[in-house]
Amino acid sequence: MARIEYAPAPESRSVVHLRPSYGLFIDGEFVEPTLGEHYTSVNPADETALAEVSEGSAADVDLAVRAARRAFTRWSRMPGAERAKYLYRIARILQERAREFAVLETLDNGKPIKESRDTDIPLAAAWFFHYAGWADKLEYAGLGPDPRPLGVAGQVIPWNFPMLMLAWKVAPALAGGNTVVLKPAQTTPLTALLFAEVCQQADLPAGVVNIVTGHNDTGAAVVAHKGVDKIAFTGSTAVGRRIAEAVAGTHKRVTLELGGKGANIVFADAAIDQAVEGVVHGIYFNQGHVCCAGSRLLVQESIAEEFVARLKRRMGTLRVGDPLDKNTDVGAINSSMQLARISELADSGVAEGATMWQADCALPSRGFWFAPTLFTDVAQSHRIAREEIFGPVLSTLTFRTPSEAIEKANNTQYGLAAGIWTEKGSLILKMANELRAGVVWANTYNKFDPASPFGGYKESGYGREGGRQGLAAYLEGDRA
Amino acid sequence: MTVVLGISNSDLAAATGSDAALRRFLFGLPGVDQVGAEARAAALATRSIKAATKRDLIDLAIRMIDLTTLEGADTPGKVSALCAKAQHPDPTDHTAPHTAAVCVYGDMVPHAVRALGPDSPISIAAVATAFPSGRASLDVKLLDVHDAVVNGAHEIDMVIDRGAFLSGRYLQVLEEVRAVKEACGTAHLKVILETGELQTYDNVRRASWLAMLGGADFIKTSTGKVQPAATAPVVLVMLEAVRDWFDVTGHHIGMKPAGGLRTAKDAMRMLVLVAETVGEDWLTPDLFRIGASSLLNDLLLQRQRMRDGAYSGPNYVTLD
Amino acid sequence: MSRIDVRKTHKLFVNGAFPRSESGRSYEVTDTKGRFLANAAQASRKDARDAVVAARAAFRGWSHANAFLRGQIIYRIAEVMEGRHPQLVADVMAAEGLTEARARRTVDAAIDRIVWYAGWADKLPTALGNANAVSGPFFNFSIPEPTGVVAVLAPESSSLLGLVSVVLPVITGGNTCVVVTSHTRPLPAVTWAECLATSDVPGGVVNVLTGDRAEIAPWLASHRDVDGIDCAGADASLASALEVAAAANLKRVLRPDADEDWAAHPGLRRLSRFIETKTVWHPIGV
The missing domain is CATH 3.40.605.10 (Aldehyde Dehydrogenase; Chain A, domain 1)
Incomplete structure (x- = not known):
């Protein structure tokens, strides 16, 4: 083999x-x-x-x-x-x-x-x-x-x-x-x-x-x-x-x-393979050092279990390591200060009762590193659901209906970016209309262009x- | 995962009970976003492979090739040349592995049997079912299959009825696959979707499931007669279907891209797609084949370069 | 014996109703020569709080009302004002000490501004939004959306035209507001509130507080559920303090301009201050 x-x-x-x-x-x-x-x-x-x-x-x-x-x-x-x-x-x-x-x-x-x-x-x-x-x-x-x-x-x-x-x-x-x-x-x-x-x-x-x-x-x-x-x-x-x-x-x-605490909202009818990619790109791009990162995954309850399983499988293929290596997907945390902040918030997630899962990857011994991390069993009240972590840490919450997704997504002091994943066009436009965020990525995430205005609510x-x-x-x- | 996409193994039989049920099932599969799928395939194409691994992968790719000739001008002489090449791809280097199979028209199977001789490790694959268009009655298609199997084909590469698929007669497509599978007997069945005619990735995903529901051992992108053929995103979408099928049923289905793969780099990218999508278990000729003709020579040129440390040239491989 | 006239009680306008101040306070309003005009309600911080609740509750409906309807409702304000033209002229004359001719021109200008x-x-969306040519297979567009609940400190001297000039850009964009009127010249604003109440403007979209700006405004500036503040009616030192308080939740702030000419063409400067640009991306594919 x-x-x-x-x-x-x-x-x-x-x-x-x-x-x-x-x-x-x-x-x-x-x-x-x-x-x-x-x-x-x-x-x-x-x-x-x-x-x-x-x-x-x-x-x-x-x-x-x-x-x-x-x-x-x-x-x-x-x-x-x-x-x-x-x-x-x-x-x-x-x-x-x-x-x-x-x-x-x-x-x-x-x-x-x-x-x-x-x-x-x-x-x-x-x-x-x-x-x-x-x-x-x-x-x-x-x-x-x-x-x-x-x-x-x-x-x-x-x-x-x-x-x-x-x-x-x-x-x-x-x-x-x-x-x-x-x-x-x-x-x-x-x-x-x-x-x-x-x-x-x-x-x-x-x-x-x-x-x-x-x-x-x-x-x-x-x-x-x-x-x-x-x-x-x-x-x-x-x-x-x-x-x-x-x-x-x-x-x-x-x-x-x-700052931001972007909600990446995945509906049950989403193009699931692209949604997994989009969620991964949304939070692990640039080690999650992204103000518009999709750091809150809001996934419809009916597919939550399977979606998280798929997410973990995909996270398992992320390559963490030498930033100069062309095969590297996730690089180093920018500073010891930032690493301490990420660790502190991740610890708070565990302490507050959320379940932490990390991709199995060897981290270099020198430098500042944090493995791609996924939290499940997260409540809106947890710090990891509210505070900007600015690291490769994703907090997963679930919702049942579009209105609950809107309510949870907007229930933050931030309003920079949000993602929507569904194959239903009218639902995309409804969600885009209701989300209080300056950038709404539908069926994509973390796209930037000089012709496209970017900024927050x-x-x-x-x-x-x-x-x-x-x-x-x-x-x-x-x-x- | 025992329940994948909301489907459990026990749902599959019910899904094929009627045209309506089958339609509901296929349209219940998640959609494929074209831009996202193409972006993922393009991202995987940038992976850089270790030299030592590349050497192994070139040999693996050769061992995965269904070396193909499918021309109106095919003759017994052409087929025996193809078989010779399949057995000893590089006359200057007998460590070069043989290909997985030769792939020919049904009437050429006896010539391939003769050329390869008894007990050859190389399989004979025959295209059948009124390849490439598939425009014939079921009886004629089954006779085509029967003929090839009787003549010694180990593998049958059938085409689905794209007309039936595109007009929504999914059960007809499914039942044709089932009938062909039965006609194959012990021969392995590869089901060609002809993705270039299906046009959308949603269709590619549905056709993949349809083929697997019908009993395909392999699903295959293309006949090689229609462009585009085995593009990276098409292969990605089909591999995702193979992966999900495995999650639901526990059964390994093989995958065969064919058409448009000409360079060693194309082949390496395919292998990366396999490893990162469905996993390294699939990196074997039992589960992954590449339908190609000119690709083999490019793999050999790369092999020679890695062996000799100098770029090789077209006169150092055989044109058969 | 001549008839005893019925005098009007001037009240606040909150959530489409005319309550007295919860504090029970009122203050004397005089004309420019110091003659008593009326008692006006003196709003408290709790009135401001209630007004913010009303404005927040009205926000979703107003911001999502279709734009054509919003335009019609705003135009209806002008229609109702036209019907009450004489009273508005009398109010402005009394409040600002203008001649009848100048007061009429002021009211005319206020009505015309609303029509504008x-x-x-x-x-x-046509003027402030755009489709964006991004380099990739994406449909990308930007649209203006309202900021939310905006606190408005109306100018002190221009009691009607100034008031209209600060409230209209806010609500036209789909925001709701809590406006603190001129302290010394609040009566035209009270009449104007009655125009709003009878012109299909949903309750809570405009909430009008009379009283002491220096008392109320800091509570609005520091209120975490207020998204923006127009400090037009504040002097430089109050405005500066309000801007500091507004930083707590990063309110959008419009600073006062002492030389502002309320009769001048307004342009879109005020309106765009309380507009957010939302950009939406979607892949283009089959």
Whole structure:
């Protein structure tokens, strides 16, 4: 009997040329931080050091905002068609250097190379390509005849899709004529720094994009800076709330992409094999480090037992391990901090009476790892049914009727995303209509596209990214 | 799982009691979402296989081949050449395994019997039932089967009546499979769905169940005469049916993609689909066959490359 | 002997009914020259709480009413106002100290604004929604949906036109609301509530509270079952405090603009602040 063994088919690291130490990217140049502080960015898959990165202080943020302000005058007055060409250049360079970005993203973040290669980086390039085309068509965005940029955008992005979130933020801002000060997540700054090199390669005017690395205080300084006209943040609801407080009474416009507790609703008549795939992809994609993850499985009671059995069988084929291995489905948890949070919530699930099942897989001894996990016997009142775990942990609940599914799905403070699995078209539209969520995936899950607006209801934040709604977040106009 | 898709083993007999019951049963099977199924098949196609495993899998794939000639121009000479190739695929390397079977038209079976000789480990598969269209009366089809079996075929590759299937006469399709199965006697029955004519994955799934309900030992994608044939998502959907059937009944049904598989890479992808969908138990010629002709040479070229460490060329394999 | 007239008791408008404040309080309302006009109900935080319950209960029906019907109902408000034109003019004259001609123009503008919004109800998905060309076999569309229950602090000086200008964008989008009227000029709002009560607007869609904004608004801003707040009537320091409180459940906040010209064309700025974009994906296949 043959056994198929997949090759450890590691993508070569040799395409990535990391410098030992990185400065901040301000006014078109890499500069040393004013306080001279650095920290180390590590590979979460083996805890090895990747590079030294600058700790940006409030003074550095100030320099960056001033540079962005100076650049704003020229950038915002530049004909849109010219701005567009810079964005197209960036998109093309990202495509040319895609492999380098993908490998670096996987090294710094821990996500499988399959995902950084096939999802994160191609989508990031697509985002620039899409918004490049908007730059000279702003008057057609439905914001009135003369939409105007807001000024300097302060952008604080998370560690789960470092490069993709950069693209989501930077591309529409620049297309609209804004300049940016970007604060990458502390654990995943490296692709943003590589992006700084791309800006140089594209001859983007100095100061249009500024990148200030650092920890939470650096992000807070960006948010607090008086010279910032717009805040765009993706991250936790707790931090989002602090930002909303911080900007109170100012002129700053804000968009927030925050947490979620997405319900993936499977009806008895679903295309069951695709539903299993969709549920697996919905929660184990990117180790569940996804704000819109389908972290609550709501399955109709009549098929629950069989569905869970099928889910377990499928989970048994997930390959967990070396993120650089092209066969890896589930990579490393991004940090020890996040691993602790996931473990704590999983423990609470067990303590509160839910049943935990984990795929049988060997986990590497070094690095941060959590096996794909499935909870059954979960009640709405359990923490694992209410709190965002942001890890590869799925909580299964059951429902009997569509109205019960709607009620349970909406019974959360979040409202980012939801999934529906049924072969009945009218039921899909009814569910889509009733679900209080910004993105509804029917018979699919975790799909993203630059033309498609993304963002939440309720405490999942406000504002949209993608499409013309995403552009409107960076423009002042009739309806912005 | 004893109850799968809401079906238990004991429901199966009742499901085939009448046309109406059969229709209800087939339409009670879960649907297949085209985009999702194709995405899954495409994702599995990116698996990268270890070199040592690949060597084993190339030999396994050769051992799974039903080496096929199904031309109007087939002659005894062509069939004996095919049989020679099936026995010794690589004249430069006698460690190359033989194929599982040769697959020929019914009237060519006696020539294959002669060419392979007695006690050959290679099976003779004959297409029958008015292959490839299936457009003949049941009597003619059964005679076709009978003829092949009497002449020495070990395996019968029948086609379902796609006209009957597409017009909703499911019981007729089922009863034809049953009748052919009976006519096969001890010969193994492969039931060709001709998925390219069924068009939708929902139809592929229903036809798969119909064939298994009728007594198929194998279900097979295509005749090779209609495109598309053995695409990865079609094979995925059929393997899912095989897997679910096993869960309900405990019986192993074989699977045979045929048509359009030309490269070693195609074959490797098929084996990955098998392993990840229905499990490695199916990675044997008893349960998985590949209907092909030119595929064999590409497998041999890959085999030579792995042996010699240099790319081989078409003059280093035989054209038969 | 001349007839003794029947004086009106000015009450709150909650859930389609006209209750007194649960607190039993009222306050004196005067004209711009300080002459007594009437006693208005002084809403308490508990009235605000009840109003939020009413608005939440009305939300599903109003947000799911078909858009054409919603437009008709809003247009009906204009019709009823037209019928009560003289009273509204008298109220605005008294409240804002305007000449009759200017008060009439103000009422006209308020009615016309409602007609403008009535026409929007079934056009929002056309104007604010879109089909999205995604690169894959998916049908993808985005539609505007209402945010939910919105607290509205009506402008202090523009007692009717300002009020209409802040309430209409909220309800046209399918939201329900709790509106706190002008504190010193609440009477046109009470008459307007009577227009709402007689114009097919379902109970609870608009709840009108008269009273002290500084007392009530913080409770609305911090209320976890309120999804948005328009701070139009708040001064900068109150608005800032309300925005901080609103962050607790990430309410959508509209900041006040001291220079807002309520007679100017409104555009869709206010309306879009309390609109969510929902994007739906579905595979295309056979």
